[in-house]
Amino acid sequence: MNYSNTLAFAQEQDQKDPLRHLKDRFYAPQLNKQDAIYFCGNSLGLQPKSAQAYLDHEMQNWADFAVEGHFKTDTPWLHYHELLTEATARVVGARPLEVVVMNQLTVNLHLMLVSFYRPQGKRFKIITEGGAFPSDQYALESQARFHGYNPDEAVVELFPREGEHTLRTEDILASIEAHKEELALVMMGGINYYTGQVFDMEAITKAGQAAGAFVGFDLAHAAGNVLLHLHDWNVDFAVWCTYKYMNSGPGGTSGVFVHERHAHNAALPRFAGWWGHEVKERFQMKKGFIPMPGAAGWQLSNAQILPMAVHRAALELFDEAGMEQLRAKSEQLTGFLEFLIDEIGADKSQLEVITPRDPQARGCQLSLLVKQNARQLFDLLMEAGIIVDYREPNVIRVAPTPLYNSFEEVYRFAEVLRVCLTGKL
Numbered sequence: 001m002n003y004s005n006t007l008a009f010a011q012e013q014d015q016k017d018p019l020r021h022l023k024d025r026f027y028a029p030q031l032n033k034q035d036a037i038y039f040c041g042n043s044l045g046l047q048p049k050s051a052q053a054y055l056d057h058e059m060q061n062w063a064d065f066a067v068e069g070h071f072k073t074d075t076p077w078l079h080y081h082e083l084l085t086e087a088t089a090r091v092v093g094a095r096p097l098e099v100v101v102m103n104q105l106t107v108n109l110h111l112m113l114v115s116f117y118r119p120q121g122k123r124f125k126i127i128t129e130g131g132a133f134p135s136d137q138y139a140l141e142s143q144a145r146f147h148g149y150n151p152d153e154a155v156v157e158l159f160p161r162e163g164e165h166t167l168r169t170e171d172i173l174a175s176i177e178a179h180k181e182e183l184a185l186v187m188m189g190g191i192n193y194y195t196g197q198v199f200d201m202e203a204i205t206k207a208g209q210a211a212g213a214f215v216g217f218d219l220a221h222a223a224g225n226v227l228l229h230l231h232d233w234n235v236d237f238a239v240w241c242t243y244k245y246m247n248s249g250p251g252g253t254s255g256v257f258v259h260e261r262h263a264h265n266a267a268l269p270r271f272a273g274w275w276g277h278e279v280k281e282r283f284q285m286k287k288g289f290i291p292m293p294g295a296a297g298w299q300l301s302n303a304q305i306l307p308m309a310v311h312r313a314a315l316e317l318f319d320e321a322g323m324e325q326l327r328a329k330s331e332q333l334t335g336f337l338e339f340l341i342d343e344i345g346a347d348k349s350q351l352e353v354i355t356p357r358d359p360q361a362r363g364c365q366l367s368l369l370v371k372q373n374a375r376q377l378f379d380l381l382m383e384a385g386i387i388v389d390y391r392e393p394n395v396i397r398v399a400p401t402p403l404y405n406s407f408e409e410v411y412r413f414a415e416v417l418r419v420c421l422t423g424k425l
């Protein structure tokens, strides 16, 4: 696409955008008594206006039916999580059998590691990206310790080459090859939360499995952001939260993927709970755990109806938009942002975009490395009514999301950024 650095161009793109009506389905956060420009969907997605009604519906069912709400309503809680399965499968490129919505992200990561990190003898290493989201680091570190290994030896962290900000796929694959005798697991983010780099999940999965390891991804920043084909890529497992790009509310529920080929393997070790037990027998309260087939067999507790009600509203918007259309808009929107930042012509000693320039290697987020006065720049953006996200020590993450952001907002952001960089700072 040929971009042009004018407000008129941005407005014209908005006119042509087949998804522009979706912005109005979300509440706009307020800043200085005005609708803010919100580029922080990577951290907490906006509230769909429809969420309240879904939530109220279950609150009313609870009031009217109490315990009978499990069976007697139009959305019986006993099966409520199943209402989310098909739409979830569409977002991550899975079969319905392969996904379940439950718990929260880090809990689910541990549940998956219980099943798929099975160190034995000298095969005990985990390859992961260096500087992963802290919760993922702590999960891997504590799992290694749990199995009696020293995490400094068990967890192999991959870092970019000297002078580079992102990992090269060839280096990831080379490291898998170099550790192939000792490798138990490859576990990475699908997108690195800090740089916004998308990893080549298909190639990593293939290489990891060829080395005799399981391969899993944390898709916190990928689900609802980029196109995923977890089934076709043959990924063993994946987990994601739903409160970032999936707009399902603070502390919302989480999604899990377990590939179909593990669906009927009852011998796979797991930590079990009654909601994962074969549903036909669940209420017989008998001894002896029989897992449900597929990802559902990892459920522990009865479903969290209230966060799931919000998630249901959010998933409907994904179905309405379609991931392909969202992604098509996203590439243009983020491409426009990149173009406008280039146009500012800031010196590398002042500002550098550390997210890959290749659209296939990023989602909607651009991470700006601000070499001087990063915190001050963040504060100035806020004053101007723009909500982005600041990460210590000096990165500002800007995530125009295709569900509710417009080209005009991207243009306005870049104008403020230009003034800040060339004037006030």
Ligand SMILES: *Cc1c(COP(=O)(O)O)cnc(C)c1O
Residues within 6 Å of the ligand: 104, 105, 106, 107, 133, 135, 136, 189, 193, 218, 220, 221, 241
């Ligand atoms: C947001 C995020 C988390 C947060 O985990 P919770 O268990 O939902 O608090 C973990 N990992 C990654 C990669 C994230 O981006």
